[in-house]
Amino acid sequence: MTTTKAIIMVGGSSRGTRFRPLALDKAKIMFPIAGKPLLSHTVDAVLKVESIREIILIGFYDVSIFSEFISSFNARMRYSKRNCSIKYLKEFKALGTAGGLYHFREDILKGNPESFLVIHGDIVCSFPLNEMVQFYEEKKKTHQSKIDAILFGVKIPDYELFLALNGSDLTSFGTIVSEENGEVVHYVEKPESKISDVINGGIYLFNESLFRRLSNAKISKITIANDNTHFDFVDEDIISLEKDILHNLPDFGNTYVFQYRGFWKAIKTPSDALWANELYLDKISQGSKSPISPSSSVDVTNSDGSEPLKYRVATMDQHILEKPSSFIQCPVYIHPSATVNYENGTRIGKFVSIGENVTIGAGTRISNSIILENCEIGSNTIIMNSIVSMNCKIGNWCRVEGTGINLISINEMVKKNGVSKLQKLLNQDTFKIIGIKDSGNISILGSGTQVDDDRYVLNSFILPNKTIKHDVKYEIIM
Amino acid sequence: MKGLILVGGYGTRLRPLTLSVPKPLVEFGNKPMILHQIEALANAGCTDIVLAVNYKPEVMVGALKQYESIYGVNITFSVEEEPLGTAGPLKLAEKILRKDDTPIFVLNSDVICEYPLKDLLDFHIAHKAQATIVATKVDEPSKYGVIVHDRDVPNLIERFVEKPVEFVGNRINAGIYVINPSVIDLIEMRPTSIEHETFPILVEKQQLYSFDLPGYWMDVGQPKDFLSGMCLYLSALTKKGSDLLTPTTEEFVNGGNVLIDPSAKIGKGCKIGPNVVIGPNCIIGDGVRIQRSTILKNSQIKDHAWVKSTIVGWSSTVGKWARLEGVTVLGEDVTVKDEVYVNGGKVLPHKSIKDNVETPQIIM
Secondary structure, three states: OEEEEEEEEEEOOOHHHHOOOOHHHHOOOHHOOOOEEEEHHHHHHHHHHHHOOEEEEEEOOOOOHHHHHHHHHHHOOOOOOOOOOEEEEEOOOOOOHHHHHHHHHHHOOOOOOOOOEEEEEOOOOHHHHOHHHHHHHHHHHHOOOOOEEEEEEEEEOOOHHHHHHHHHHHHHHHHEEOOEEEEEEOOOOOOOOOOOOOOEEEEEEEHHHHHHHHHHHHHHHHHHHOOOOOOOOOOOOOOOOOHHHHHHHHHOEEEEEEEEEOOOEOOHHHHHHHHHHHHHHHHHHHHHHOOOHHHHHHHHHHHOOHHHHHHHHHOOOOOOOOOOOOOOOOOOOEEEOOEEEHHHHHHHOOEEEEEOEEEEOOOOEOOOOEEOOOOEEEEOEEEEEEEEOOOOOEEEOOOOOOOOOOOHHHHHHHHHHHHHHHHHHHHHOOOOOOOOOOOOOOOOEEEOOEEOOOOOEEEEEEOOOEEOOEEEOOEEEE | OOOEEEEOOOOOHHHHHHHHOOOHHHHHOOOOOOHHHHHHHOOOOOEEEEEEEEOOOOOOOOHHOOOOOOOEEEEEEEEEOOOOOOOEEEOHHHHHHOOOOOOEEEEEEEEEOOOOOHHHHHHHHHHHOEEEEEEEEEOOOHHHHEEEOOOOOOOOOEEEEEEOOOOOOOOEEEEEEOHHHHHHHHOOEEEOOHHHHHHHHHHHOOEEEEEEEEEEEEOOOHHHHHHHHHHHHHHHHHHHHHOOOOOOOOOOOOOOOEEEOOOOOOOOOEOOOOOOOOOOEHHHHHHHOOOOOOEEEEEEEEHHHHHHHEEEOOOOOEEOOOOOEOOEEEEOEEOOOOOOOOEEEEOOOOEEEEEOEEEOOOEE
């Protein structure tokens, strides 16, 4: 295969304000989900594509955010004898979704990659990247001419439900209209009406022809920016992949859509992170049931002649989930350094991730939540649908709760009552469903939060380093 | 000596509990409410006790029968065809109440206090008037009828001021009286009020004194006050050093004022109190936290549940990691599922609560 590079657009701290208050503690891209940073899930998916030799992270976070990640990545590659390097290229300012690609074109084109993947860092899905690359190869063969781009199209199984779940957010998706053979004939960013049930999934396969288009986009930006008769201020540095490139693609090039029908989510808010935790834990637990990891990685192992098991374990960085028992409802990830007191009927799960050095007291219940490192949780406490950031101290007999319901129950509800009931629920201010609106549906404790014994936190966001001495319901505590 | 207890109607204010059990039989401090009064009357030397009721539930007749022999009293039900107010029942039960010339105690059944009836009787006899009202001091007299005393004669009542706007005093009618049989002559056989019709006549004749009630007083006719009254009652038991209370040396007792029936089972690592009553045969799981609540008999509180300011009705079940608070009242045989939160829910009998109840409401 000829796809040798992957570019992951990681974003930056001045954006991602919707990820507050968690963004105050950790960069969104490094936020731990199902036991490892969001970025690791994407990187590990990329590593499954055997031909990838370089991963480039483009964003405008401080370099220090990635230093530890990059050094441990390199160590892993050395250990597993996988030939792949990683680097982070920092934009001098936020350059839009494609400005960074243009700015760092020389780095991307170094070594003449025939094609390369571009992935938005906040996408959560099962990443069938090998299939996407294969699709590109097949199209190249059958088409006998140059393919300009492959778009990753997410087929929405129930558009009505999708509409209901995402509400006003719907217009932030691009939609793709294609022929039967997958050729894209129309691309619309932020449509106001239903044009297609295939949306842009934020993953692309491009080749050098992209840079010709980026140059053209850049030139027209400069022209507009220098045009005194033009009314609006235009920043010539900013290029939008969606508006400036994809929108015009069907008219000028041969663009195909690779259709995907699995789980998919763009992580924007903390509730999305909880949703992603559920999806990834589910995915990992299903993956661990099959004795052999996905075929592509096995193939590579064999051709490399390295030890298959070592290769798989090391490069996939697959976490080992807890086994089911009377106190574990799978899937659950607990870091090996965490201490859980299993006396007195402690129960953890489903969909729980627990970080390093966390201690959990006897008789405590945790479901659908993420607990970050160094937290101390007392006895007989219950935590549900919540994210607890690092270094928190939660007392005995506390209740930290979000009303959020998981995907499965949403689907069941819709199946039983239709979409109308869901929409009715969404219209009620106090009843907010996980992953749909910005706040209120989950509880978040910022880092260093202290919750006194017996206290109740319901659907509230607590900013870092506060002490909770009274019950808090539907509040943001500054 | 004779006593009349004004029981009245269906006790709707104490629903959902009174949908299953007549109010006088609802246990307060692990004892039917009416038994607190029957016991006090028996201890003060009463041999005849009349319960003035608007309706006569058979269950109540049966339940109270056993106490006749225990306390050596005759208990008679005086059933009103139509509600006769607070004075009418005295006329209706005239035959029993006037069978001798000894004074008659009149008690309102919703009131909970220490019932110093002997002291009251001594006071009454010493003052040689026709009737004595028990007075209690309250913080906000403007909500009640306030007693105003004579300037010269101590304890002689000069007048009543209904819901005073200006401060005239803080003593109010506590709903406990002792009257001479002759007072019944002042009452006509019709619905009539002892406070508004009979007492003013006695005031006019300078025949009505008030006796200051020592200790606590509370009308426990509704759930919020039931719980407040429970706290006062338990504090009084602690003050007396009552051996009914669970000793604070027990590891699970927190802050004292805990009354647990010996047949109840308490799990490991619980923290119970202050101000908790747990009835017979209740099963409290491991790591349960209970404060300021009454758990009525045969109920089960499962592991790690958190219960505060709640009345758990008979044979109910509270699930693991459930949280109840805000004057929640579970009727008989209610189930609160695991992990559910209920705030101020009034739950009718035989219901199962599966979803959170975040704001106070009635669950039909």
